[in-house]
Amino acid sequence: MEEKNASEIIARLDRLPVWSLPATFIAVLGTGFLFTFFDIFDINVSFIQTALTTFGVSSPSSPEIPQLLGPVVLWNLVGYVIGALALTPLADRYGRKRMLMITMAITGLGSLYNAVSPDYLNYLLARTITGIGVGADLAIVNTYINEVSPVNGRAKFTSLVFLFATLGAFLGLWLGLLITTPPAPFPLGLPFALGTTGIFATSGWRIMYGIGSLLALIGLLLRVELPESPRWLASKGRIMEASKIVERMEEAA
Template sequence: MENNVENIIARANRIPVWSLPYSFLAIIGVGYFFTFYDISDIGLAMPAIDAQFHLGSSTSLFLALSVGLIGYGIGSYLIGSTADVIGRYKSMIITMALTALGSFGDAISLNVPELTIFRFITGLGLGADLNLVSTYISEFAPPGVRGKITVYTFLVGILGQAVTPFIGLELVPVYYDGWRWLFGIGAIIAFIALILRFELPESPRWLALKKKDIKKAEKILEMMERTAERKIGKLPEPDVTRVDTESGKFPTLYLFKRPYSTRLSLLVIVWFFWYIGNYAFLGDSASLLSSAGFSISSSILYLAIGAIGYPVGAIIMIATADKFERKYVIFIDTVVWFIGLTLFALKMDITLFIGSFLASMALGMYLQVAYTFTAENYPTRARSSGFALTDGLGHIGGAFGAIFLPVLVASYSFSFGFEFIAVTGLIAGILVLIGGTRATGKPLENISA
């Protein structure tokens, strides 16, 4: 059996091109589109919800946002670790079903408690989906173009973050129930993504290592090989090498053995610091600008124009993700983030536009490359669990940032608060630069060995 497992992995590693239909990337991208749409829509809806629910300066609305992020963390681990047991395919169906249900509930919520419940449900699905998509793509993408392929999918998704402010601008300030329509559109997108995902295959690496269905893994690989041969001709012979096929433990237990325990500790801290600023910027900026004296329309407009930076950042990564060592790329991304938020903190018209653009571009540059890097650091038998635990614990930083940024702004100043999240993002990049592994262009088994 082990020889069969090693042969399947060797056959997967010898394929140098994307060997599934490109429509599968689009299918995954639609789900990603919703993920990033939802990350943005709550922040855009918050000023209108605040006014309608008469919250004033209460922190209830920020708690509603943070509960969603807590859901991210719980969902990421529970469903993500389950994916190492029942498979990537089934788990990705579950995540999208939860997000569709949660987003529909967001749209019909009548008060903050209801919104909090449905934000939690949405978060359960979204947190796990971020984990699973990166794991899934990493296990299909060839080593030499793994970064580029994952960014292609991410580019479709990041458009959700780019267009959401413009949709919000047309709905939230204009219509009384505009924020409900904003969530409702997200629910429709999530439902479409759910239906499309039934077309996706299971990961042959997971099938082989879990010894679930070797014949099914071989059938998927044969399809991939035929696709690759039509593109480039005859494939090289598989280079069968020894692979650790142990799979009897609960997947999370592998993460507490070296080298994974060290990687887990580092990456949890990295994502904690990154998510502090990520979710504070996305979730609180519109409300904090509004509280600082800008109208709801102008507050959203600053972010909408800046959101053009999301796809720009992703396009930059398509050209660079596999040409340079990933940990260096990640560090540079955080430097751009620091510059953008430093400008945004100045709170002048021109610096708000430029700062929003650079911060958004940094997000577009950082996220998928860092997701890919995280997935690469763990073995196939516990890759989803490793990413899930990392991302789940990291999201605590997001919940912290969403609550703490308004407190900093109220206690000190707008500039102090946004400079704080500029620094936390830069810290994440410095940690990766100092302690991160080299991953670009290597087979997954070589990175995670």
């Protein structure tokens, strides 16, 4: 009987012709992606200042910079793999919503750790932690969207969320140019860049990661409003909970 009820829940979900959750939930998921891609791209411009002010590198053209950057990028990507393999399966056990909040918290804490890193080893560890959260979050967000989207619109709604990802990448790059680089004629730089002014001259890169952790906090708070995936609830035999969510979706549709 329980298996039959679960099948009915899934059938009702599959009959929904349109996105049937509040439209703001697209933005809620998108805010998480905005932070995720902000964090991926913020290192591209800001790392030179990090190396000069914190790692003891003497010149922006020093060959030490790519030597230091290589392991950071590598272990950030290793974190992706660890997060995807170790944390993503936990979404099958503990639920999509709970893990979406945990992965965003891990990513935000990693970014905050980056902001206060006193040396290279701590910075490297912080980027690895951030990568663990990012790798898991990317996979679980896509799973969640596929489970709550209408059958004929899953690609479209996944694409909408990725629009926020491009915004995060844009913000990470251009904010880095603004607050971590010296003024330079466009297109070599920004004439109004602040990278040699006041606190930005030594801590612009820390501010970048601080902004990232703030974006993660906003994404985490917004995700509190997300409902659990009815498909996951049905798979766990929590039929009443799944049915209530599907009823609200049917009314919206």
